[in-house]
Structures are given as structure tokens and as C-alpha cells.
Amino acid sequence: LPYCSVTVIAEKFSPDTTGDGAAGILLAKEFPDIPIERQRRWFKETFDHLLAIADSPQAADAGVYLSSGYHVFKEIPCEKKPYWSDFVFGFRYMTDHEMKRFPNHKFGQAFTTLKCECLSYLPWLEKRFRAVGGQIIYEKVTDLHKLAQNYDAILNCSGLGSRFLVKDEEVYPVRGQMLKISAPWLKNFVRDGDGLTYIYPGIRYVNIGGTRQADDWRMEVDKEDSKGILERCCQLEPSLRASQVMGEWVGLRPTRANPRVEREYLYVQGRQVPLVHNYGHGSCGVTLSWGTALDTLDLLRQSLSEKPPQARL
Ligand SMILES: Cc1cc2nc3c(=O)[nH]c(=O)nc-3n(C[C@H](O)[C@H](O)[C@H](O)COP(=O)(O)OP(=O)(O)OC[C@H]3O[C@@H](n4cnc5c(N)ncnc54)[C@H](O)[C@@H]3O)c2cc1C
Numbered sequence: 001l002p003y004c005s006v007t008v009i010a011e012k013f014s015p016d017t018t019g020d021g022a023a024g025i026l027l028a029k030e031f032p033d034i035p036i037e038r039q040r041r042w043f044k045e046t047f048d049h050l051l052a053i054a055d056s057p058q059a060a061d062a063g064v065y066l067s068s069g070y071h072v073f074k075e076i077p078c079e080k081k082p083y084w085s086d087f088v089f090g091f092r093y094m095t096d097h098e099m100k101r102f103p104n105h106k107f108g109q110a111f112t113t114l115k116c117e118c119l120s121y122l123p124w125l126e127k128r129f130r131a132v133g134g135q136i137i138y139e140k141v142t143d144l145h146k147l148a149q150n151y152d153a154i155l156n157c158s159g160l161g162s163r164f165l166v167k168d169e170e171v172y173p174v175r176g177q178m179l180k181i182s183a184p185w186l187k188n189f190v191r192d193g194d195g196l197t198y199i200y201p202g203i204r205y206v207n208i209g210g211t212r213q214a215d216d217w218r219m220e221v222d223k224e225d226s227k228g229i230l231e232r233c234c235q236l237e238p239s240l241r242a243s244q245v246m247g248e249w250v251g252l253r254p255t256r257a258n259p260r261v262e263r264e265y266l267y268v269q270g271r272q273v274p275l276v277h278n279y280g281h282g283s284c285g286v287t288l289s290w291g292t293a294l295d296t297l298d299l300l301r302q303s304l305s306e307k308p309p310q311a312r313l
């Protein structure tokens with residue numbers, strides 16, 4: 001959207017957002033009420049966008065790179081071939097020979113996807129944003145109508161904050177705890193299909209996890225959770241027993257049955273101000289980031305084209 005000035009207002013920026021701790025692996029779950037074609041587009045657009053970065057000299061600074069590994073299941077899943085399998089590289093079912101490494105699992109998928117480490121990616125994006133004149137404000141927003149007095153359009157990307165900011169009780173936390181491990185010999189990711197055990201080798205350390213505790217707002221590290229994570233991960237990848245824990249991290253996934261990517265208007269002092277929502281990505285916020293952002297932009301364009309002339313950007 002050229003010829004507009006953009007201000008990002010947030011209470012917290014990198015390294016203090018949920019994304020900063022996320023593993024950043026591109027791997028999606030299917031949302032029940034969003035047309036599958038839309039979900040495919042969200043995934044593909046994000047994958048292609050991040051792949052172009054991974055293939056460029058910017059890859060190291062942006063923290064985006066290809067990552068190969070295994071997704072193993074104790075029971076054969078209903079969906080053996082997920083919708084995103086067309087977009088990652090080399091998706092296939094694991095062979096019996098490969099499955100012998102996972103004696104507690106019956107089925108597996110092998111593929112190469114992308115990993116986008118937000119601890120690098122967010123500051124990289126922020127630098128690019130500032131370089132083209134973007135404004136950054138550290139502030140908690142409590143009233144969108146008040147905000148709308150000073151802006152021509154608002155994009156609401158406040159994640160779990162939307163529970164309070166737009167009083168959306170459908171968005172709730174799913175607590176996730178992870179450990180940062182030093183195990184530089186590990187190169188392939190391994191994820192258990194139940195989402196409670198995963199090992200993601202990264203640039204600085206290996207992320208191992210996890211927990212999925214719905215409606216749990218605790219941001220403190222739970223030592224019992226850490227113990228459980230280590231035990232489960234060592235079972236899946238026994239070489240981890242020789243590794244060292246470098247850190248622990250907790251994040252709250254901004255979860256909703258379906259992400260909210262939709263538009264409405266605020267009515268302020270006789271003006272109709274477009275408001276476009278883009279939140280509630282749960283455990284797929286990195287995976288669907290670019291695709292949902294492009295949809296958000298499209299929705300904003302639609303609103304602007306409908307708007308009365310005096311309030312145009
Ligand atoms: C353990 C764990 C592992 C994960 N791994 C992956 C993964 O491998 N792949 C993947 O795709 N996703 C993963 N995720 C999910 C991912 O982190 C989230 O989906 C993503 O961070 C959501 O991004 P967001 O920008 O919507 O929300 P957030 O990252 O939470 O950012 C919300 C922003 O809004 C601001 N804000 C909120 N309310 C207000 C307000 N009132 N005023 C001003 N600012 C406000 C906050 O300060 C913050 O800057 C993981 C999450 C966890 C917890």
C-alpha cells in the first residue's frame with residue numbers, strides 16, 4: 001500500500017513477544033471453519049516469501065533457513081497427508097527402516113520445511129521498517145476509538161491482547177514451555193504428532209518442548225514441566241542425555257478456534273475508520289505470518305476503496 005505512513009504501536013517488541021521464543025518451524029494445523037483454500041494460500045504465501053529470504057544473502061541476519069526432519073505418530077493420523085504437504089519440500093512417508101529409530105511410533109512423515117527464528121527475524125524486519133520511514137511507539141493501547149482519532153486506519157495484530165482490547169473472549173492462552181539446549185550435533189528436527197514432544201535444532205541452540213496448557217496464564221517456568229520435557233525428548237532422541245540446558249522459556253499462544261482475519265469499521269467523530277483484525281494464530285503464527293498479513297492488507301484495501309473521500313489515507 002504505497003504512499004501511506006505506518007506506525008507500529010506495541011506494549012512489547014522483540015525480544016519480549018511470544019514470537020521471540022517460538023521455535024518458528026513452518027508446520028500448520030488445520031482450522032475448522034476457514035476454507036481450506038484460504039489456509040493453503042496463507043501457508044504457501046508465507047513459505048514462498050520466507051524461502052526467498054532463506055535463498056538470499058539476508059538469510060543469516062534474518063534467521064531463516066531450511067530445516068529437515070521427522071514428524072512421528074504413535075497412532076496413524078486421520079490426515080496422513082496434511083494440506084501443506086504440497087508446499088514443503090520432499091514430503092513423504094517414512095520407511096520401515098527409518099521407523100525402527102522410533103519403536104513407540106507407528107507412522108511418520110519426512111520433509112524439509114523452513115525455520116524462521118523470530119529472535120533474529122523480528123529485529124531484521126524492524127530495521128527494514130524503520131529504514132523506509134516506519135514509526136515505532138512503545139505503548140499499551142487501551143481504547144481503539146481514541147486511537148482512531150489520530151489515524152486513518154487501524155490493523156489490530158495484538159494476539160492474546162485482543163481478549164482485552166476488543167473484548168474477544170474466543171481468544172485464550174495455550175501455555176507453552178520450552179528448553180534451550182546445547183546439542184550442536186543434532187541437525188534434524190523430530191516432532192511427535194501429539195505436539196507435546198519436539199526437538200528443533202536452531203542457529204544458537206536446540207529448542208525442545210513442549211507443553212500445551214489451555215487457559216493457563218502462568219509466565220513462570222514450571223520445573224516439573226521442564227523435567228517432563230527433558231524426559232520425553234530424551235526418549236525420542238537418546239543422544240540428548242549428553243546435552244546441556246542453556247535456558248528455559250514460557251510463552252502464551254494466542255489461540256482461537258479460527259484466527260480472526262476480518263474487517264469492520266470504527267465510527268469516530270463522524271468518521272468511518274477501517275479496522276482490520278489479524279490475530280488468534282495459536283501455534284501457527286510464524287507459519288501463517290506473511291499469508292495472513294497479505295490478506296489483512298487486501299481487507300484494508302477493500303475498506304479504503306469503500307470509504308468516503310474525506311477519510312482516505
Ligand atoms: C512454546 C511455543 C512454541 C511455538 N512455536 C511455533 C512454531 O514453531 N511455529 C509457529 O508458526 N508458531 C509457533 N508458536 C506460535 C507463535 O509464537 C504465535 O502464533 C505468534 O507469536 C503470534 O504472533 P502475534 O504477533 O499474533 O502475537 P504476539 O507474538 O503475542 O505479539 C502480540 C503483540 O501485540 C502487543 N499487544 C498486545 N496487546 C496490546 C495492547 N493492548 N497495546 C499494545 N500492544 C499490545 C504485544 O505487546 C506484542 O507486541 C509457538 C508459540 C509458543 C508459545
Ligand SMILES: O=C([O-])CC(=O)C(=O)O
Nearest residue numbers: 023176191195198210283
Ligand atoms: O508444535 C510445534 O511443533 C511447535 C509449535 O508450533 C508450538 O509449540 O506451538
